Amino acid sequence: MAFVIVSFLMISTLGTLAFSYDNRDNINFSNAHISEDIYETNSHMSSIIKKSDTGIPPPAPVKKLRVLPRMLDAYIYTKCSGVEKRTSIIYGLLSPIDVDDDSNTGDNGKDVKVRFYIIPYISRANFGWVLSFSIVMEVERLGEEIKDEDFEIYTDVHLSLESYDYGNHEFRIGYSSAEGREVPKSEEVVLTIYPYLMYDRNPDFVLESTPSFEGGESDMDLIARYSGNFGGDTFDHNVVISCQPAISSTIKFTPDFDMHKINTSISRTANRDTTLTLSYDGNTNGDKMGVALTVERVPKEMSFSVFYSIFGASGDRGLINYEGSSEFNVTLTVRIEKIGLAGTMRLEYLPRQFSAGWANRIYGGHVNVSVSSPLTKFIMCDDIDNPSIYFSISNVTNSANFSWGIDQGGYARLSAEHRGPVADFYWKTGSMKVEMVSQLKTDYFFISWNIDQEGYVSFDTDGNWLNSFSFNFTIDGNVGLLIGASFIKADNFRAEWTIWPPTFQISGSMDFIGDIVFSVMLGGTWYPVF
Numbered sequence: 001m002a003f004v005i006v007s008f009l010m011i012s013t014l015g016t017l018a019f020s021y022d023n024r025d026n027i028n029f030s031n032a033h034i035s036e037d038i039y040e041t042n043s044h045m046s047s048i049i050k051k052s053d054t055g056i057p058p059p060a061p062v063k064k065l066r067v068l069p070r071m072l073d074a075y076i077y078t079k080c081s082g083v084e085k086r087t088s089i090i091y092g093l094l095s096p097i098d099v100d101d102d103s104n105t106g107d108n109g110k111d112v113k114v115r116f117y118i119i120p121y122i123s124r125a126n127f128g129w130v131l132s133f134s135i136v137m138e139v140e141r142l143g144e145e146i147k148d149e150d151f152e153i154y155t156d157v158h159l160s161l162e163s164y165d166y167g168n169h170e171f172r173i174g175y176s177s178a179e180g181r182e183v184p185k186s187e188e189v190v191l192t193i194y195p196y197l198m199y200d201r202n203p204d205f206v207l208e209s210t211p212s213f214e215g216g217e218s219d220m221d222l223i224a225r226y227s228g229n230f231g232g233d234t235f236d237h238n239v240v241i242s243c244q245p246a247i248s249s250t251i252k253f254t255p256d257f258d259m260h261k262i263n264t265s266i267s268r269t270a271n272r273d274t275t276l277t278l279s280y281d282g283n284t285n286g287d288k289m290g291v292a293l294t295v296e297r298v299p300k301e302m303s304f305s306v307f308y309s310i311f312g313a314s315g316d317r318g319l320i321n322y323e324g325s326s327e328f329n330v331t332l333t334v335r336i337e338k339i340g341l342a343g344t345m346r347l348e349y350l351p352r353q354f355s356a357g358w359a360n361r362i363y364g365g366h367v368n369v370s371v372s373s374p375l376t377k378f379i380m381c382d383d384i385d386n387p388s389i390y391f392s393i394s395n396v397t398n399s400a401n402f403s404w405g406i407d408q409g410g411y412a413r414l415s416a417e418h419r420g421p422v423a424d425f426y427w428k429t430g431s432m433k434v435e436m437v438s439q440l441k442t443d444y445f446f447i448s449w450n451i452d453q454e455g456y457v458s459f460d461t462d463g464n465w466l467n468s469f470s471f472n473f474t475i476d477g478n479v480g481l482l483i484g485a486s487f488i489k490a491d492n493f494r495a496e497w498t499i500w501p502p503t504f505q506i507s508g509s510m511d512f513i514g515d516i517v518f519s520v521m522l523g524g525t526w527y528p529v530f
Contacts, residue, residue: 071160071161074158076097076116076153077154078151079152080100080149081146082150083099085097089116093114096114096142097112098110102145105145106145110142114138115138116137119133119136121134127201130196132193133192135173135193137173138188139175139187139188148181148183150177151177152174153175155173167230169226169227171191176223177221178219181218182215184218185214186212189222191208195226197231205237205254206252217245218246219245220245222241222243234284236283238282239253243275249266250266252264253280257287257289259307260307260309261307261308262305263304264278264293265303266302266303273297273298275294275297275298277292292335293333296332298330299328302330304325305322307320308320316361317359319356320334322350327349327373346384347378347379348379348394349375353372354369354371356368363405363410366403367391374394374397374420377394378393388428388429389428394422397418400416400423401415404425406432406434406473408450410473411446414438415444416443422438422440431476432474433473434471434474435471436470437469438466438470442466443462444461444462445459445462446458446459451479451520451522453499455497456496456497460492463491469488470483479520482518486513487512488512490510490511493509494506494507494508495529
């Protein structure tokens with residue numbers, strides 16, 4: 001029954017409101033759905049609906065809940081060309097806003113016109129009654145002068161229900177446009193929230209954008225926030241969606257703090273594609289979650305979920321799981337907080353299912369990959385544009401594993417369920433650098449080494465050919481290993497040496513076609529094995 005009370009209280013407060021203004025900053029609220037007092041009771045929902053609607057008289061009141069203007073605080077924030085303003089929601093809705101303090105811009109010095117609505121709705125789900133509400137913000141640009149300026153606008157609404165033990169709720173919705181990008185002639189942003197206040201469920205968010213430009217489409221960021229406290233819980237959900245360019249689209253997402261998972265669905269009505277980056281930063285009762293998802297060449301419709309888990313204080317171990325409604329020939333980039341060495345992952349060509357587990361360690365590291373499509377390329381790195389650690393693998397059928405230990409004595413191993421993986425590995429830290437590129441016709445290769453006065457290099461491809469292979473490893477410009485060949489295969493190949501007295505011994509077999517480079521570095525000098 002508590003759900004009924006809080007739902008109707010919010011509807012009476014947040015319902016489609018008609019404003020009247022008396023020139024003294026007093027607001028008279030009249031609600032289009034419920035215009036009478038709300039009573040807290042333990043009886044059935046129908047007993048708190050008006051008698052004229054149901055024929056059932058209202059119950060004796062237990063506690064009378066009055067909706068007062070002071071419970072609602074709202075303002076419109078604008079920033080244009082370095083000028084920041086907070087405009088009372090009353091003035092902002094009744095009169096256009098001058099955003100740049102320039103009487104020569106816009107329409108008689110007024111630059112934007114704002115309309116704002118809050119529309120609540122109660123629906124029946126399979127687990128009970130659900131309260132949702134849509135926050136609608138419409139902005140019209142007046143004139144051409146601020147068209148290419150650095151511009152930001154949002155409406156911030158704070159609802160205080162602490163007097164009735166229903167907590168505080170704050171909503172923010174708006175958009176921004178960088179300097180040199182066209183500010184939309186008009187934009188309608190709709191944020192629909194399913195908070196599930198009375199249920200042990202994660203909130204759902206739906207963000208809709210309908211921009212209109214005078215020229216071609218331009219880049220824009222959508223801004224949304226829902227924060228507050230209720231029932232002993234505190235929460236803060238912040239979302240920024242970067243649109244390159246901005247087109248008519250709908251994005252639904254559900255953050256799951258317990259699972260560190262985010263479910264996302266995207267649809268667009270525009271005929272052209274776009275790149276969307278959804279950056280989510282949330283905090284529920286001190287449990288933080290930060291993730292950014294970038295989808296390039298967004299299709300007409302797609303839905304997917306991304307689950308991740310990070311182990312260790314430095315974030316050196318973890319796993320990620322992706323599930324999609326279909327295969328999509330698009331690129332998804334995931335950036336996750338709390339990861340130390342490699343916090344960026346990319347999937348080029350999205351399969352139905354993908355999972356990866358890793359340990360990002362210089363010695364004893366590994367990446368395990370499972371994927372439903374061999375067309376998918378998986379990239380894991382610290383920075384896409386300028387990486388110091390980078391791993392990629394593609395053409396994997398079902399599963400593959402890559403493991404390594406990088407030191408003066410170390411190893412690298414790649415094994416796959418089927419032949420064909422293409423792998424690329426790069427790591428540079430301090431004075432150590434290792435780089436490996438391989439294209440396998442085999443399903444296995446293993447290389448190990450100990451670069452010392454008495455040392456060895458072993459190499460094995462299980463007797464199958466590598467289409468191409470290169471390996472370059474150095475430490476302090478003092479020790480190193482260099483191998484490169486277009487076609488190479490090895491069967492338990494091993495080269496051993498002693499510097500003094502000089503001895504050299506080879507066992508096993510190695511075959512190659514064309515040129516080959518195979519050298520070791522000792523004391524800063526390269527010595528050829530072949």
